[in-house]
Amino acid sequence: MSWERDGHVWISPQTGARWVPTIGLEVHAQLSTKTKLFCGCEVSFGAPPNTHTCPVCTGQPGALPVLNEAVLELAVRAALALGADVARETHFDRKNYFYCDLPKNFQTSQYDHPFCSGGGIELSSGVFVRLNRIHMEEDAGKTMHTEAGSLVDLNRAGVPLIESVTEADLSSPEDAYEYLTRFREILQFAGVSTADMEKGELRCDVNVSVRPEGEEGLRTKVEVKNLNSFRHVQSSLEHEIPRQVAAYEAEGAGAVVQETRLWDPDREETRTMRVKEGESDYRYFPCPDLPELHLTEELIESQRALLPELPKERRARYQSELGLSEYDAGVLTGSRATADYFEEAAERSGDPKATANWVSNELLRALGAGEVKAASLAELSFRPSDLSLVIQKAASGELHSKGARELVRECLRTGEGVEETIQSLGLDEVIDDSQLEAWCEEALEANPRVRDEVLAGNAKALGACIGPVMKASGGKADPKRITEVLKGLIEGSS
Amino acid sequence: MNAPFEGLDATGLRDAICAGQRGVRETTAACLDAIEASQDTLGAFLTIERESALARAEELERSDAEPGPLHGVPVAIKANLCWEGHETNCASRLLEGWRAPYSATSVERLLAAGAVPVGVTNMDEFAMGSSGENSAFGPARNPWDTTRIPGGSSSGSAVAVAARLVPLALGSDTGGSVRQPAALCGVYGYKPTYGRVSRYGLVAFGSSLDQVSPFVTSARDLALCMSVIGGHDPRDSTSLELDAPSAALRGEVALTGLKVGVPKEHFPPELDKGTRAACEAALARLEERGCELVEVSLPHASYAIPTYYVVATAEASSNLARFDGVAYGQRVDGDGSLNSMFAATRAAGFGDEVKRRILIGTYALSAGYQDEWYGRATRARTLLRRDYEAAFERCDVIAAPTSPTVAFPLGERTEDPVSMYLADILTVSASLAGLPAVSAPAGFAAPADDPTKSLPVGLQLTGPHACDERVIEVAGLLESTSDDHLKTPSGGAA
Amino acid sequence: MRETADLARLDLSDEECARLEPELDSILEHFKALSELDLEGVEGTASVGLQDVTRPDVPQGSMDPETLLARAPRERDSHYQVPRAVGGSE
Numbered sequence A: 001m002s003w004e005r006d007g008h009v010w011i012s013p014q015t016g017a018r019w020v021p022t023i024g025l026e027v028h029a030q031l032s033t034k035t036k037l038f039c040g041c042e043v044s045f046g047a048p049p050n051t052h053t054c055p056v057c058t059g060q061p062g063a064l065p066v067l068n069e070a071v072l073e074l075a076v077r078a079a080l081a082l083g084a085d086v087a088r089e090t091h092f093d094r095k096n097y098f099y100c101d102l103p104k105n106f107q108t109s110q111y112d113h114p115f116c117s118g119g120g121i122e123l124s125s126g127v128f129v130r131l132n133r134i135h136m137e138e139d140a141g142k143t144m145h146t147e148a149g150s151l152v153d154l155n156r157a158g159v160p161l162i163e164s165v166t167e168a169d170l171s172s173p174e175d176a177y178e179y180l181t182r183f184r185e186i187l188q189f190a191g192v193s194t195a196d197m198e199k200g201e202l203r204c205d206v207n208v209s210v211r212p213e214g215e216e217g218l219r220t221k222v223e224v225k226n227l228n229s230f231r232h233v234q235s236s237l238e239h240e241i242p243r244q245v246a247a248y249e250a251e252g253a254g255a256v257v258q259e260t261r262l263w264d265p266d267r268e269e270t271r272t273m274r275v276k277e278g279e280s281d282y283r284y285f286p287c288p289d290l291p292e293l294h295l296t297e298e299l300i301e302s303q304r305a306l307l308p309e310l311p312k313e314r315r316a317r318y319q320s321e322l323g324l325s326e327y328d329a330g331v332l333t334g335s336r337a338t339a340d341y342f343e344e345a346a347e348r349s350g351d352p353k354a355t356a357n358w359v360s361n362e363l364l365r366a367l368g369a370g371e372v373k374a375a376s377l378a379e380l381s382f383r384p385s386d387l388s389l390v391i392q393k394a395a396s397g398e399l400h401s402k403g404a405r406e407l408v409r410e411c412l413r414t415g416e417g418v419e420e421t422i423q424s425l426g427l428d429e430v431i432d433d434s435q436l437e438a439w440c441e442e443a444l445e446a447n448p449r450v451r452d453e454v455l456a457g458n459a460k461a462l463g464a465c466i467g468p469v470m471k472a473s474g475g476k477a478d479p480k481r482i483t484e485v486l487k488g489l490i491e492g493s494s
Numbered sequence B: 001m002n003a004p005f006e007g008l009d010a011t012g013l014r015d016a017i018c019a020g021q022r023g024v025r026e027t028t029a030a031c032l033d034a035i036e037a038s039q040d041t042l043g044a045f046l047t048i049e050r051e052s053a054l055a056r057a058e059e060l061e062r063s064d065a066e067p068g069p070l071h072g073v074p075v076a077i078k079a080n081l082c083w084e085g086h087e088t089n090c091a092s093r094l095l096e097g098w099r100a101p102y103s104a105t106s107v108e109r110l111l112a113a114g115a116v117p118v119g120v121t122n123m124d125e126f127a128m129g130s131s132g133e134n135s136a137f138g139p140a141r142n143p144w145d146t147t148r149i150p151g152g153s154s155s156g157s158a159v160a161v162a163a164r165l166v167p168l169a170l171g172s173d174t175g176g177s178v179r180q181p182a183a184l185c186g187v188y189g190y191k192p193t194y195g196r197v198s199r200y201g202l203v204a205f206g207s208s209l210d211q212v213s214p215f216v217t218s219a220r221d222l223a224l225c226m227s228v229i230g231g232h233d234p235r236d237s238t239s240l241e242l243d244a245p246s247a248a249l250r251g252e253v254a255l256t257g258l259k260v261g262v263p264k265e266h267f268p269p270e271l272d273k274g275t276r277a278a279c280e281a282a283l284a285r286l287e288e289r290g291c292e293l294v295e296v297s298l299p300h301a302s303y304a305i306p307t308y309y310v311v312a313t314a315e316a317s318s319n320l321a322r323f324d325g326v327a328y329g330q331r332v333d334g335d336g337s338l339n340s341m342f343a344a345t346r347a348a349g350f351g352d353e354v355k356r357r358i359l360i361g362t363y364a365l366s367a368g369y370q371d372e373w374y375g376r377a378t379r380a381r382t383l384l385r386r387d388y389e390a391a392f393e394r395c396d397v398i399a400a401p402t403s404p405t406v407a408f409p410l411g412e413r414t415e416d417p418v419s420m421y422l423a424d425i426l427t428v429s430a431s432l433a434g435l436p437a438v439s440a441p442a443g444f445a446a447p448a449d450d451p452t453k454s455l456p457v458g459l460q461l462t463g464p465h466a467c468d469e470r471v472i473e474v475a476g477l478l479e480s481t482s483d484d485h486l487k488t489p490s491g492g493a494a
Numbered sequence C: 001m002r003e004t005a006d007l008a009r010l011d012l013s014d015e016e017c018a019r020l021e022p023e024l025d026s027i028l029e030h031f032k033a034l035s036e037l038d039l040e041g042v043e044g045t046a047s048v049g050l051q052d053v054t055r056p057d058v059p060q061g062s063m064d065p066e067t068l069l070a071r072a073p074r075e076r077d078s079h080y081q082v083p084r085a086v087g088g089s090e
């Protein structure tokens, strides 16, 4: 059954009734620190189980937490990047609940005095998604459910997170997707989180309710968990919204209960997570092991100074000042590493448009295709200075465009420098015109119809001869020059 | 019983060892023998670490290093202080067999000073109790009368020092757990200013109240011990950034004209007659030495017990949540689910008093009751702190009985938790205010139930925040007025 | 009482409940004195002392995993093993 939509309104295929969803997001993001929130264990990914643990993060009797100063700095910077107000006084609270991967059976988090409030993100539709709050907290460990029971790895226990909670300002699965994209890029640009979902550095829970268009007040909201990618967030909403509408239409008010549901990406459905026994009663109270915090003007200003230009501003500047298209500006701000790479290369080469083309057509393509072993442009041995050198050589005619492309690909493949690669590819060998003319004549003789077609006005026919000449030159000849020579030969002989 | 160190205090013993008058091994062995001989009657120790003690004694004797301030001094460690490789079971079934994977800072500092830990002492389970009767492994007994309680929760450490089995033992004081048994056993028990001794490695009961606290037999030993275990520790966020208190006591002259505040609320009508008389006599001796007695008031003293018990149990309910059978301690499987494993483990592992306090604390923090209980108690705590601030505007130290009675018979109060809680009525106030307080030997009195007996009485001296040296010096002054501190029980080893 | 015990993960027998409940009631009754206090405008003291204690973000090394895992009641493939859990962390 397909659901027709009219903007944010979902039209029931059963009744034709118009329903509106209301969506809020809770996002946990891991801060990019070297060590955990309260102990000196290194933050790791993919390490053997329980190798990054100590008395503190395994909750041994008697162990005590000491706050990592970098957490405070990164959290404040994140708040500033999201336009939030940083509280001057804050503290940690204990959130008490039992679970096997929560070693102390309380999570050190923040309750009634989160370190910041307010702020938000504007979507392309112009909707401003408000943030209710952001707070700092420690991550739990990881539990693997097996036939032999559950197995707990505490490497993640105590990793620093910020949890941000939006107001219910989103009204479509696409909004949710866009919000998350923007949220991630802001954290990445601000340098506070690498926010890699595959590594669990960014996790999202969704709260969603539906109501008939025009109805006052909100209906029961459902929390959806286990959303491991932005796509999952979007698809889970695309399924959960119709599920709630159908339930209301079939069973009336009360059909949707307040619960937590899990998204099953294989079966493309949400289903009730087995209901936890008892009501959640977290018995929050201030953590007596951690003194109060005063977020000073000095700390806040030092973090503000470290805040780089954010993606939205960069996109606008690339278009207005560098004359790039909206599309290119979007591609080049896809990550902080890409944008920083591009800007450095563009500055050095003095040709932003050419730089933009090289970055998106060659470098990002090679990265995406897995042709180079690097997670981002920041890791390439082919530096922005190398790219600008290539661009300058191409502009001066020292390299022809095909040769330049070959050069860049070879540099990426081998990791060698630009000058060495020019030599090893023989791109510096000059082909003298008499040799070129000889090859062109050979090609024209082999394809006699070309001469006639060109003379009849079809210049494109020359193409059939360019390939053989390139081949004869070992790829070193400049296609532009070949065309000129061919034209000269045909015109001269007529 | 043999006398392992002939009535010497820790300072005297160290001096004798350093002067070559005694060997470390000989001292250690004598001490271990005396402890073993005392176990059936006193039950002060949970484990006697003969092997490690003798090995360490030998190592110290062989070492060429400069002897430390506690060189060769046998010490006992309360069973809630982590001592790496040794059983730190908190006198609980739940932690039976658990060997600490690391050492508490205070234990590390004792070791670094050359002390020889000889064993782990008995206590009320998880430091919850005022009589020593809540040990899962049977109570320790008062050496002055083995039918009576030694006080608690640091029962075994108090008994070990009172019976002269060791000259120095570590305990922990949350609401009087060192001062009260020190009073009842006739030794010095000192609770430092909150934050003066690191809590790292002390199994937490009430985190905002707990302090590692020593028992000794002389005022100069208090100074010596505090100079070793005191001082800032970066592993405890609540550790004050102050140096350890000085090892030396200033002379009596410095104390002339000292104003000793006498709070009328701590001499209530229901105070034991003998206790009152002994304390008043001690105050009179201080007056003779040039101190001025001034009446002060602690108007909120009658709220100290409920305030203390609500705060301490709330914190305890969270601190003890970690004992769940996952990463350490004993486990009981339950019906196969994780939650039933938690609940079965905790039900089997904890004794009645621990359960009582966890239940009270959980309730005091739970939704709907938090404001009424935990919230009110933390605010009442503020009033109690202000009481002391006001009182210290009129005096330099405050003096009062440590315990409202001398040692009561084993079993007398076990059926009545409220009467047991009232044993702490005079000690909890200083804990709530975080102030330094010592219980010093102050004579003897007959218990109300048996006029033929003579049992120790303690005088509690409380100082302003961080004035630890002053408190110890006044204890020294009082010590010079009598030989109460030199009297030893016939049941002891001396 | 049962609710509180469940929150605290204490599996109390009926006999224990019957014994502990009146004790807890009498304790709480005694503590009710707190409600007499006029606490208007009084801030709470949640902990005594310090502010702004932090440490530098410098790795201190972790503990040998065997030391900690060896203390677990049950271990499997370098993990803490527990009965099959449902639900998850918050």
Ligand SMILES: [Mg+2]
Binding pocket: A109, A137, A163, C090
């Ligand atoms: Mg959270």
Ligand SMILES: [Zn+2]
Binding pocket: A036, A039, A040, A041, A052, A053, A054, A055, A056, A057, A058, A158
């Ligand atoms: Zn750790």
